[in-house]
Amino acid sequence: MTIFQNVRKGLIPARLTVAEVYALTAAGVLAEGDNFELIEGEIVPMPAAKHNYHEAMKSALTRAIILGTDAGTALFVEPSVTLSETTLVEPDLAVWPRGIGTQDVRGPELLILIEVAVSSIAYDLKVKAPLYAAAGVRDYWVVDAVRRTIRVHRTPENGRYADVEEYEAHDGVAALLLPGVKIRLDAID
Structure with missing residues (x-):
């Protein structure tokens, strides 16, 4: 029985905290x-199957980030990240200082969060961006795997990002808090 069947049958409350999850x-x-x-506090189902564009882009970004980071940082693929008592997200990629546990990391400690979008771009921009800004995530990227663009969100203020820029595939985009990471979508595998 899946979590969604359990919620519908009343076996799991419709609203939860991260601690309860x-x-x-x-x-x-929960599996x-x-x-x-x-x-x-609300469970939002995420698609189990990912598009080929999504997985290929995530793989290329993972390699580029690994090559640009040092031993003091850790790259996580689809980690569970606690943004608040009632919000637990799973970005495609996240980097934070080594030594902080996955259940302990919080927004300001995150060095970069990346969402790779094929069909989820509206969700990543309209739902997740305000959540990340409210949590104090300083460098949030939405990579459109089809259009091959990067929308960079920085300077979180009052639940929104004051600085949002979109870059094309030929533009080099440097990570704000990772000096060795610069991504050019047309130059990565």
Whole structure:
């Protein structure tokens, strides 16, 4: 039985906290492979299957970031990131200082968060961007895997980003907090 069937049957409350999600997972009620995010207490299903463009772009970005980071940082692919007591998201890529546990990292500690979009661009821009800004994430990128653009969000203020720029595939985009990471979409595998 999936989490969504359990919610519909009333076995799991419709609104949860991040702590309850971790407790339900530890108890085996939620499976680690369940694809969902917790957005302000509500379970939001995420697609289990990803498009080829999405996976190819995520793989190329992973390689480029690994090559540009040092031993003091850790790159995570689809980690669970706590933004608030009631919001748990799974960005495609996240980098934060080594030594901070996945359940302990918070917005200001994140060095970069990247969402790769094929069909989720509206969700990543309209739902996730304000959540990331409110949590204090200083460098948030939405990479459109089809159009091959990067929309960079910086300077979080009052639940929104004051600085948003879009870059084309031929533009080099440097990570704000990772001096060795510069991405040019037309130059990565």
